[in-house]
Amino acid sequence: AKDSCYNPQMSYGEDVIARIIYAEKPKGLAMMQELVVDAINKVIGNILKNATPPDDSGYGAIMRDEINSITIAGNTTMTHLLLELEPDNIRRSPYVPVSTFFPPIPATDINLDLPLHCMALIYPAISSYVGGDIVAGVMGSGMYRTELLTLFIDVGTNAEIVIGNKDWLACAACSAGPAFEGGGITHGMRAVEGAISDFSLNPATFEPMNVTEGNKAPLGICGSGLLIIVATLFEHGVLNQSGKFNDLDTPRIREGRSGKEYVLAWEDESAADHDIVINEVDIDNFIRAKGAIFAGVATLLEQVGLQVSDLEQIILAGGFGSYIDLDSAMSVGLLPELDPDKVVYVGNGSLMGAWMSELSNHIRQDVVKVVRKMTSFELSEIAGFKDQYVASIFLPHTDLSLFPKAAKRSRDKLN
CATH class of the missing domain: 3.30.420.480 (Domain of unknown function (DUF4445))
Known part of the structure; x- marks a missing residue:
C-alpha cells in the first residue's frame, strides 16, 4: 500500500x-x-x-x-x-x-x-543543501555500486547533483528557482488537470498543439510542459539563442506586458478568463534555471578534473526528473548530450532508497560508508562557477561543441 x-x-x-x-x-x-x-x-x-x-x-x-x-x-x-x-x-x-x-x-x-x-x-545528510533525500537516491539507484562515471541529478527548486562511481562521489547543490515546478512563470502551475504538459508546433503556420493533463482545456503551464515549449519554439526558429522571439508573420507572437509573448491558447480555447501565453520574462527565468543546473554539472566535473564528455551515465530523479523529455532537455542545454540509452529514470529516488533500507540491513550498513565517500562542494565559493553560469544562459550554450546534435540541427535549418 x-x-x-x-x-x-x-x-x-x-x-x-x-x-x-x-x-x-x-x-x-x-x-x-x-x-x-x-x-x-x-x-x-x-x-x-x-x-x-x-x-x-x-x-x-x-x-x-x-x-x-x-x-x-x-x-x-x-x-x-x-x-x-x-x-x-x-x-x-x-x-x-x-x-x-x-x-x-x-x-x-x-x-x-x-x-x-x-x-x-x-538518512544522514551531506551538507546544508545536499540532504538525506539525495543520499537515499544514491543508494536506491545503485549509483554507489557502479563502475560507470555517473551523473545523478534531482531536478527541483534546488537541483542536487552527484557525480562519481563506486570509488568516489562528489556532490553539490545549485538554486535553480521554481521554474521547473511552474513557479515564476506568468501562467505556471503544478502538473494538475488543465496544465499544458506537452506541445508541438506547425512549422509552416507556427500554430500550436497543446496536450494537457487530464485532456482538459488549457489552464496554465507545468514544469515539463515549459521545457518542451521552450525547446520546440527554439528548434523551429521562433526563439533565438538568447531566448528572444524572432520577427515572424504570425498572430501568435505579439507585444505583451512583459515584452513579446507567444499565445499558446486563446481565451475561448482555455479554461481561464484570459489567453494562455509564454513571454520573454518566463523564458528568461527558464534559461536561468537550466543554466544554473548545467553550470553546476560542468563546475563539479571541472573540480574533479573531468569534462562533460567523460560522463557515461545519467540518473534522473525527483518529480520533475521523472517526466523530463530527454530530447528537449538536451536541445536547450539543461542536460549534457548523451545517448538516451545511457539515461536512467528512477522517479522518487528518496522513496526508493528509504524503501530499500527498510528491507535490507545490507543497505543500512552501506549508507555510512557511502556518506564518507561523498565530498561536498559549495558552488558559490568556486571562482569558475560564475563563468560557467554566464556561458550556460543561452540556448543551448555559448559553446556549441558541447551540444553537437543541437548545433547540427541549427545548421540544417540555415541550409
Whole structure:
C-alpha cells in the first residue's frame, strides 16, 4: 500500500529558505514540526487502511503495533524541522547545519503515531543543501555500486547533483528557482488537470498543439510542459539563442506586458478568463534555471578534473526528473548530450532508497560508508562557477561543441 500528500508547510513558504525564516519566529519551529508530523501520521493511517493482504494469504489486516521501524529521508532543512532542530545556520554562511548524522530514535519521540518499540531511522545528510533525500537516491539507484562515471541529478527548486562511481562521489547543490515546478512563470502551475504538459508546433503556420493533463482545456503551464515549449519554439526558429522571439508573420507572437509573448491558447480555447501565453520574462527565468543546473554539472566535473564528455551515465530523479523529455532537455542545454540509452529514470529516488533500507540491513550498513565517500562542494565559493553560469544562459550554450546534435540541427535549418 502507498499514500502521499502535499507538504502542508507550503502554506508558510514555497521553498526551504522561507520555511527556515518562519521557523525562526517565536513558536515557528514547533509549528513547522507539528505540520510535518501531522502529515506523516495521516499518510501512515491511510497506508494502514489500504494495507490489506490477499484473502488467500492467511494473514489478517496489518496492525499499527506490527510496525517495527520507519525510515525517513528528506532534505537537510526538512529533517531539521521534523526533529525540531534549529535550522537557522542552514541559510547563513558558512552554511553548517546542527547535525548531518542522526542516531535511531523512538518514533514516538517525534510524535509519530506509531508503537513505543518502533524506531525511526533517519538518512544522514551531506551538507546544508545536499540532504538525506539525495543520499537515499544514491543508494536506491545503485549509483554507489557502479563502475560507470555517473551523473545523478534531482531536478527541483534546488537541483542536487552527484557525480562519481563506486570509488568516489562528489556532490553539490545549485538554486535553480521554481521554474521547473511552474513557479515564476506568468501562467505556471503544478502538473494538475488543465496544465499544458506537452506541445508541438506547425512549422509552416507556427500554430500550436497543446496536450494537457487530464485532456482538459488549457489552464496554465507545468514544469515539463515549459521545457518542451521552450525547446520546440527554439528548434523551429521562433526563439533565438538568447531566448528572444524572432520577427515572424504570425498572430501568435505579439507585444505583451512583459515584452513579446507567444499565445499558446486563446481565451475561448482555455479554461481561464484570459489567453494562455509564454513571454520573454518566463523564458528568461527558464534559461536561468537550466543554466544554473548545467553550470553546476560542468563546475563539479571541472573540480574533479573531468569534462562533460567523460560522463557515461545519467540518473534522473525527483518529480520533475521523472517526466523530463530527454530530447528537449538536451536541445536547450539543461542536460549534457548523451545517448538516451545511457539515461536512467528512477522517479522518487528518496522513496526508493528509504524503501530499500527498510528491507535490507545490507543497505543500512552501506549508507555510512557511502556518506564518507561523498565530498561536498559549495558552488558559490568556486571562482569558475560564475563563468560557467554566464556561458550556460543561452540556448543551448555559448559553446556549441558541447551540444553537437543541437548545433547540427541549427545548421540544417540555415541550409
